[in-house]
Amino acid sequence: MFIYRVNxxxxxxxxxxxxxxxxxxxxxxxxxxxxxxxxxxxxxxxxPKNKLVFAPGLLxxxxxxxxxxxxxxxxxxxxxxxxxSNSGGLAAIRLAKLGVKxxxxxxxxxEPVLLKIDKDGIAIExxxxxxxxxxxxxxxxxxxxYGSKVAVITIGPAGEYKMTSASIAVNDPxxxxxxxxxxxxxxxxxxxxxLKAIVIDDAGAPGVAIADQERFKAAGQAFAxxxxxxxxxxxxxxxxxxxxxxxxxxxAGGLPxxxxxxxxxxxxxxxxxxxxxxVISERNGKTSHVCHPGCVMRCSQIYNDANGEYLTAxxxxxxxxAFGAQCCIDDIDAxxxxxxxxxxxxxxxxxxxxxxxxxxxxxxxxxxxxxxMLGLFEEIKAGTPLGRVxxxxxxxxxxxxxxxxxxxxxxxxxxxxxxxxxxxxxxxYATSPMGADHTAGYSVTANILKVGGHVxxxxxxxxxxxxxxxxxxxxxxxxxxxxxFVAFCVLDNPDAxxxxxxxxxxxxxxxxxxDDVTELGKYVLQKEREFNKAAGFSAKDDRLPEFFKExxxxxxxSWDFSGEELDEVYSWSENAEEEAGDVA
Amino acid sequence: MAYFLxxxxxxxxxxxxxxxxxxEVRVFANLRENIPAHVTRQPEQPFAVQLQxxxxxSHLLAKIxxxxxxxxIALVNGLRKPLDYILQDGDRVGFFPPLGGG
Numbered sequence: 001m002f003i004y005r006v007n008x009x010x011x012x013x014x015x016x017x018x019x020x021x022x023x024x025x026x027x028x029x030x031x032x033x034x035x036x037x038x039x040x041x042x043x044x045x046x047x048p049k050n051k052l053v054f055a056p057g058l059l060x061x062x063x064x065x066x067x068x069x070x071x072x073x074x075x076x077x078x079x080x081x082x083x084x085s086n087s088g089g090l091a092a093i094r095l096a097k098l099g100v101k102x103x104x105x106x107x108x109x110x111e112p113v114l115l116k117i118d119k120d121g122i123a124i125e126x127x128x129x130x131x132x133x134x135x136x137x138x139x140x141x142x143x144x145x146y147g148s149k150v151a152v153i154t155i156g157p158a159g160e161y162k163m164t165s166a167s168i169a170v171n172d173p174x175x176x177x178x179x180x181x182x183x184x185x186x187x188x189x190x191x192x193x194x195l196k197a198i199v200i201d202d203a204g205a206p207g208v209a210i211a212d213q214e215r216f217k218a219a220g221q222a223f224a225x226x227x228x229x230x231x232x233x234x235x236x237x238x239x240x241x242x243x244x245x246x247x248x249x250x251x252a253g254g255l256p257x258x259x260x261x262x263x264x265x266x267x268x269x270x271x272x273x274x275x276x277x278x279v280i281s282e283r284n285g286k287t288s289h290v291c292h293p294g295c296v297m298r299c300s301q302i303y304n305d306a307n308g309e310y311l312t313a314x315x316x317x318x319x320x321x322a323f324g325a326q327c328c329i330d331d332i333d334a335x336x337x338x339x340x341x342x343x344x345x346x347x348x349x350x351x352x353x354x355x356x357x358x359x360x361x362x363x364x365x366x367x368x369x370x371x372x373m374l375g376l377f378e379e380i381k382a383g384t385p386l387g388r389v390x391x392x393x394x395x396x397x398x399x400x401x402x403x404x405x406x407x408x409x410x411x412x413x414x415x416x417x418x419x420x421x422x423x424x425x426x427x428x429y430a431t432s433p434m435g436a437d438h439t440a441g442y443s444v445t446a447n448i449l450k451v452g453g454h455v456x457x458x459x460x461x462x463x464x465x466x467x468x469x470x471x472x473x474x475x476x477x478x479x480x481x482x483x484x485f486v487a488f489c490v491l492d493n494p495d496a497x498x499x500x501x502x503x504x505x506x507x508x509x510x511x512x513x514x515d516d517v518t519e520l521g522k523y524v525l526q527k528e529r530e531f532n533k534a535a536g537f538s539a540k541d542d543r544l545p546e547f548f549k550e551x552x553x554x555x556x557x558s559w560d561f562s563g564e565e566l567d568e569v570y571s572w573s574e575n576a577e578e579e580a581g582d583v584a
Numbered sequence: 585m586a587y588f589l590x591x592x593x594x595x596x597x598x599x600x601x602x603x604x605x606x607x608e609v610r611v612f613a614n615l616r617e618n619i620p621a622h623v624t625r626q627p628e629q630p631f632a633v634q635l636q637x638x639x640x641x642s643h644l645l646a647k648i649x650x651x652x653x654x655x656x657i658a659l660v661n662g663l664r665k666p667l668d669y670i671l672q673d674g675d676r677v678g679f680f681p682p683l684g685g686g
Contacts, residue, residue: 231656231682240613242685247612251678253662263662269629273685274613299685317685442686449684450657454664488684554662 001101004122006115008193009048009107013122018101024508026058028084028478029524030102031073035082036527038104041534045077045185046162046192052105054095054153054198057086057481061096061208063217064503065224066483068092068292070170070181075535077192078164078185078351078393079410079435082531084478085186088291089170089179090151092481094200097207109194116146118201127196132157134344135169135177138197143175146199152177153198156346159187161383163391165351166191169343172291172300178314179291182348183437184412185393211509219502226496227296230489232451237299237485238288242317244273245416245444246325252448253554254421254457257325258367259357260407260414262553263421267330271320276303279332283308297485303336312340318438321416322353327360327373334370341377347391354394354413362401405547410435410537419544420552420559422447422457427467427561431542431569433528439484441471445491452491458557460565468569472521479520480504526573539567603637605673611650612680620649630676641667644677655679 003022005014025033031053043049052074059067070092076083095103098119112127130138138154146152151171158166166187169177210216228234236244246268249255253263269275280287286302291314305311315336323329323338338356342349356373359365364386365372379387389400394413398406407414412435419426424443432440443466447457455462477484480500490496501512532541543566548559610630611619633647641658645651645667657680658665671677 232684236613236681236683237685240683244613244683245685247610248657248659248678248680248683251610251612251659251662251680274616438686444686445684450664450682451684456664458663484686485684 001099003102003104004100004117005104005106006122006124007107008105008109008113008124008195011124013124015121022101024510026060026101026479027055027069027071027481028073028086028475029520030055030479031071031084032082032524032527032531034102034104035073035075036531039075041075041531043075045075045080046188048108050075050189050192052186052189052193052195054091054103055101056092056096058479059503059507060092060481062210062220062503062507063294064220064482065227065294065296066486067481068294069478069481069483070095071478071481072168072181072186074186074189076184076186076435077162077188079412080535081410081433081435081537082528082535083184083186083434085181085183086478087168087170087179087181088295088483089172090292091153091170091200093292093294094151094202097202097205098200099206103198105190105193105195108192112194112196114197114199115195116199116201119204130196131160135346136344139171139175139177142197142199146201149201149203151200153200154346155187155190155196156344157381157383158346158391159191160196161388161391162188162191163347163380163388164188164396165348165355165391165393167342167346167348169346172313173293174313176313177343178300178312180343180346180348182350184434187346208507210507212506216503216506219499219506223496223499223503224296226493226499227486227489230492232488233297233485237297240273240277241287241299241301241315242273243271243276243315243320245317246272246320247274248448249417252421252457253552254418254448255321255325256407256416256418258328259326259361259405260418260547260552263418264554265325265328265330267328268325270330271324271332271335273317276301276315276320276332280304289313295483297483299485305336306333312336312343315339316349318416319349319353322350323356323373326353326357328368329370329373331370334374337374338377341374345377345381347380350415351393351413354407355390355397358394358397358401358403358406359390361403361405362397364401407545408436409544410541412436417444418552419548420557421555423460423561424455424457424463424466426544426559427463427566427569428471430544430561430566431467432471433525433532439474441467441474442484442487443467443470445470445488451488458555460561464565464568471525471569472518474521475524476517476521479524522572529570529573539563542566605635605637605671607633607635607644607671607673607675607677609633609644609648610678611648612678613683615650615654615679615681618650618654635671637673639671641665641669641671641677644671645679650679654681656682
């Protein structure tokens with residue numbers, strides 16, 4: 001395998017051997033290492049000194065089930081921290097089969113360009129014809145020109161405008177731009193480099209080398225069986241998708257409603273996974289669908305409009321919550337149209353949903369105004385002054401309108417679990433080097449879902465340890481390129497993690513142990529924290545907004561972790577002590 | 585005395601309870617497929633169920649026809665409870681199969 005380095009200022013392309021220190025890394029471990037080692041933490045995230053790194057996970061392009069994640073890293077223009085955001089879709093598989101361990105984009109082009117990657121190398125091509133186009137149109141035009149077997153990584157108008165909510169889209173097998181590296185404004189980094197698209201053609205590619213095919217196959221098949229046998233991975237996700245969480249979070253009193261004013265939403269049933277399942281079935285959509293070949297969990301779906309025409313896919317819990325309960329909207333079609341707009345314009349649905357709720361807080365539109373919300377997307381699309389303020393996310397909009405009730409940590413909007421009623425994930429929001437990110441340490445498992453044990457979601461006991469362990473494990477999983485949803489199985493089945501380690505050992509001829517997985521996770525977090533510290537972040541940034549001290553109905557709980565308690569989450573890391581000193 | 589009076593209007597349950605209570609029930613995901621039509625007109629949620637005082641979540645499941653082994657989470661008034669939890673009048677109950685997402 002090798003690393004491609006493309007300097008868009010000089011138009012130079014280098015194909016490098018993988019340095020020894022990077023050989024055992026993939027996905028998030030690789031993007032975060034390259035960013036931490038090569039990018040000045042003080043640089044402007046949208047300037048020429050930032051780099052944008054694409055890295056398939058360690059298992060990408062193999063027969064390992066659910067190994068299609070691609071990690072994308074940079075300094076985030078939204079948070080100012082290091083950022084890794086990962087996505088499904090076809091890109092990771094195609095890049096891995098071409099032997100690309102990482103693609104590093106440096107500098108900035110003067111004119112719009114796209115990259116064409118195939119077995120012969122990389123070509124930098126003029127992209128003027130694609131400027132201003134949405135991701136859906138790009139997913140039609142690019143395969144028409146480059147062939148129907150390619151994978152495409154694209155940005156929409158939001159990325160071109162360098163909006164800090166902008167995402168990077170990856171196509172699914174139907175050429176729908178429904179898989180995104182959503183969080184942290186990485187689409188703006190791509191836009192700042194005037195890189196509109198990356199087209200990946202793996203025709204004639206060598207494929208992924210496996211040191212011990214038999215051993216790999218056995219471990220992969222065993223792992224697939226475990227996933228299929230697990231009730232969440234094998235039955236729950238394929239049937240109802242991720243929005244099945246709406247009802248349980250609502251019942252548990254942790255579904256953030258009306259900009260985190262309550263934990264229950266009266267319209268929950270009308271936006272629930274069960275209801276969506278029924279609507280999809282009635283309109284002849286698909287209730288289960290894969291985002292990449294090799295997925296056995298099939299949590300995606302095809303959602304048709306009332307006329308039976310395709311509207312959107314990959315309609316996720318977080319998205320449904322953000323434009324739904326958070327904005328007091330219970331019109332599932334309006335929420336699906338908002339999802340479609342985000343996918344097309346290239347926007348993070350979590351950031352945009354929360355931004356819409358802040359727009360309601362500011363009085364730009366009323367809570368519950370679905371048509372008003374959809375109208376604001378037209379402002380973003382047209383790049384009007386209001387649209388640009390909206391496209392820069394919840395915190396930016398809050399500042400522009402004098403709104404203090406902005407749910408964000410390190411500038412990134414808080415996702416779909418109220419930290420006062422699901423305290424373990426609140427700890428993750430506060431302390432993750434990524435800013436508020438549920439995926440970084442998904443304590444919802446033990447707090448709500450009875451996966452991987454049980455920790456009472458309303459009490460403080462056990463949450464710091466739960467979040468710490470999950471943050472470490474997640475950093476490792478994000479490096480393998482496995483979909484994070486394998487964690488439901490890994491947390492319940494003691495044979496699952498050994499099967500993953502066995503696949504890695506068989507592929508790379510290694511002798512990793514379970515302890516090495518933990519060490520990899522710690523290494524990644526340490527690297528990320530070092531970058532953040534050099535960028536000016538300290539323990540005082542690992543906190544939730546003030547308003548979470550208010551009591552949350554129905555349980556009347558509030559956010560009651562002290563700063564000192566939260567700092568214990570990273571007490572194991574080398575710079576923890578020094579950081580605590582900085583604050584004192 | 586109270587026992588005597590109440591006993592006149594209510595048939596005692598096997599547990600010896602003698603007052604009726606009403607609970608508000610919601611079942612989710614594929615558990616909805618388990619509910620017989622005579623219990624409720626699905627998918628209408630929530631539905632009311634009348635029980636004897638002293639009856640537990642297990643009794644409730646039996647009454648609505650949902651097998652215990654498919655329920656992994658029971659929430660009462662938003663709090664997780666074991667299936668031997670004794671229900672109180674006015675409780676809001678939710679039953680869930682294994683589920684996840686994120």
